[in-house]
Amino acid sequence: MTTITDLEAPEARDVRRLAEELEIRTGAWIDGAYAEAASSETFAKINPATGVEIAQVAAGDTEDVDRAVRGARAAFESGVWSRSAPRQRKKVLTRFAALIEDHADELALLETIDMGKPIRDARRVDVPLAAQCIAYYGEAVDKVYDEVAPTDPSAVVMIRREPLGVVGAVVPWNFPLMMASWKIGPALATGNSVVLKPAEQSPLTALRVAELGAEAGLPDGVLQVVPGFGETAGQAIGRHPDVDMITFTGSTEVGKLFLRYSGESNMKRVALECGGKSPHVVLEDCGDLEAAAQAVAWGVFYNQGEVCNAGSRLLVHESVREALLERVVAVAGKIRPGDPLDPKTRMGAIVDDRQLERVLGYIETGRSEGAELHLGGSRVLEETGGYFVEPTIFDAVSNEMTIAREEIFGPVLSTISFTDDAEALAIANDTIYGLAAAVWTSDVTKAHRWGRDLRAGVVWVNTFDAGDITSPFGGFKQSGFGRDKSIHALEKFTDLKAIWINVG
Numbered sequence: 001m002t003t004i005t006d007l008e009a010p011e012a013r014d015v016r017r018l019a020e021e022l023e024i025r026t027g028a029w030i031d032g033a034y035a036e037a038a039s040s041e042t043f044a045k046i047n048p049a050t051g052v053e054i055a056q057v058a059a060g061d062t063e064d065v066d067r068a069v070r071g072a073r074a075a076f077e078s079g080v081w082s083r084s085a086p087r088q089r090k091k092v093l094t095r096f097a098a099l100i101e102d103h104a105d106e107l108a109l110l111e112t113i114d115m116g117k118p119i120r121d122a123r124r125v126d127v128p129l130a131a132q133c134i135a136y137y138g139e140a141v142d143k144v145y146d147e148v149a150p151t152d153p154s155a156v157v158m159i160r161r162e163p164l165g166v167v168g169a170v171v172p173w174n175f176p177l178m179m180a181s182w183k184i185g186p187a188l189a190t191g192n193s194v195v196l197k198p199a200e201q202s203p204l205t206a207l208r209v210a211e212l213g214a215e216a217g218l219p220d221g222v223l224q225v226v227p228g229f230g231e232t233a234g235q236a237i238g239r240h241p242d243v244d245m246i247t248f249t250g251s252t253e254v255g256k257l258f259l260r261y262s263g264e265s266n267m268k269r270v271a272l273e274c275g276g277k278s279p280h281v282v283l284e285d286c287g288d289l290e291a292a293a294q295a296v297a298w299g300v301f302y303n304q305g306e307v308c309n310a311g312s313r314l315l316v317h318e319s320v321r322e323a324l325l326e327r328v329v330a331v332a333g334k335i336r337p338g339d340p341l342d343p344k345t346r347m348g349a350i351v352d353d354r355q356l357e358r359v360l361g362y363i364e365t366g367r368s369e370g371a372e373l374h375l376g377g378s379r380v381l382e383e384t385g386g387y388f389v390e391p392t393i394f395d396a397v398s399n400e401m402t403i404a405r406e407e408i409f410g411p412v413l414s415t416i417s418f419t420d421d422a423e424a425l426a427i428a429n430d431t432i433y434g435l436a437a438a439v440w441t442s443d444v445t446k447a448h449r450w451g452r453d454l455r456a457g458v459v460w461v462n463t464f465d466a467g468d469i470t471s472p473f474g475g476f477k478q479s480g481f482g483r484d485k486s487i488h489a490l491e492k493f494t495d496l497k498a499i500w501i502n503v504g
């Protein structure tokens with residue numbers, strides 16, 4: 001098969017042809033093989049850029065989750081992975097990462113037809129970062145030491161980190177492969193077995209990657225993938241008495257359900273990466289309005305605005321508001337929605353018709369609550385059958401309006417102006433969320449002060465959405481708890497055990 005990288009300057013038609021040649025895996029991956037759902041039920045997977053069905057995927061439910069957990073438990077108890085030498089796990093995970101890279105074109109194409117993101121981003125960002133994440137945890141795991149407690153010399157107390165057992169990973173559709181890799185990388189590296197449930201909107205890359213994991217040498221049962229709906233398969237994992245931990249990324253609403261599932265079942269550990277309504281603050285002394293405008297526009301329009309940490313609230317000092325907005329509109333003008341399979345496209349399709357209606361509903365609410373529509377505001381390219389929304393900017397927004405309080409998860413920017421920095425800080429922090437925040441200033445003291453005072457898990461100064469695998473990611477407040485990425489992610493997939501040995 002020709003690959004995207006074989007083509008010097010791939011044209012949309014070449015990429016579309018490659019997409020048509022894709023072989024799509026549709027079964028659950030359990031104990032090293034694809035399987036139909038026990039009920040034989042399937043669900044339609046629609047390409048959001050065309051509205052056309054591309055596959056029928058196994059609709060996993062309680063029985064399938066049960067089977068997957070049993071297999072994962074058996075693998076864990078056998079010790080084939082959980083008690084293997086860290087360097088052995090490193091070897092397999094490094095190979096796994098290399099296989100993801102080798103299949104980067106295929107995975108990027110799957111991601112694009114599955115959830116509508118531009119092929120350019122899937123190929124350059126999502127797939128390479130997923131591979132990098134798996135490799136990072138593989139490489140890390142034989143460099144982490146346990147501890148010996150500084151007790152009285154009559155004892156040797158080893159403080160060991162042990163894997164938890166069976167980890168349920170439930171992930172969203174906006175960065176399907178990347179979110180899955182943030183979970184399975186550290187969970188597998190520490191010796192756990194994983195039952196992964198991709199979002200029903202975007203199961204395709206997870207199903208393919210499971211097979212690559214097996215090819216890399218993951219023993220059967222160590223990585224299971226059960227596609228299906230949240231209320232059925234997701235809930236079954238959340239309530240399963242033999243799942244030791246849930247690592248979840250998704251909405252705050254569903255995150256709270258997982259806390260309930262845990263409390264009503266076996267008190268499994270829960271780590272949550274939930275929603276956001278991130279403030280992107282531009283102070284009067286912002287040194288570079290051009291750079292800030294680029295960051296503001298890409299910070300909310302990238303990935304169709306379907307980004308948990310999207311800078312969806314622009315807080316701008318009144319004195320620079322007009323100049324900044326003019327520049328943001330100019331950048332937004334270059335981010336026109338288009339066919340995600342066209343390598344030139346910078347903004348793709350909204351994931352499904354439900355999300356499309358949700359985004360358009362918020363735009364309507366913004367208008368009716370008195371915000372001024374400054375740019376966009378409409379569904380576009382309807383003739384394609386796909387779900388496209390143009391970059392949309394509201395001005396004259398107050399922080400009390402619905403569009404400033406609720407996560408829209410679409411390409412909609414709400415502009416709030418201020419004249420006083422203290423007032424801006426209060427507005428920035430006046431949200432139930434605390435995933436990320438950013439501030440633009442040329443004053444180093446202010447940069448530090450805002451870095452300290454913004455209540456968010458990640459704060460950017462004079463940039464937006466910067467990060468790499470070495471930097472922890474996760475939220476304060478109702479954006480969740482627990483951190484993905486970085487060496488700290490290893491902690492939550494292990495339990496501390498103190499072994500007290502009396503040496504007299």
Ligand code: NAD
Nearest residue numbers: 171172173198199230231234235250251254273274275308
């Ligand atoms: P969602 O909460 O609807 O779904 C996430 C996952 O939970 C899916 O796999 C879904 O099937 C499952 N689920 C849904 N209902 C469930 C239920 N009743 N019981 C058990 N499982 C259930 O979120 P989404 O719409 O897929 O994704 C968008 C959300 O994800 C946004 O709120 C976004 O902010 C958040 N997100 C957060 C991060 C982060 O790192 N903090 C990253 C990406 C996305």
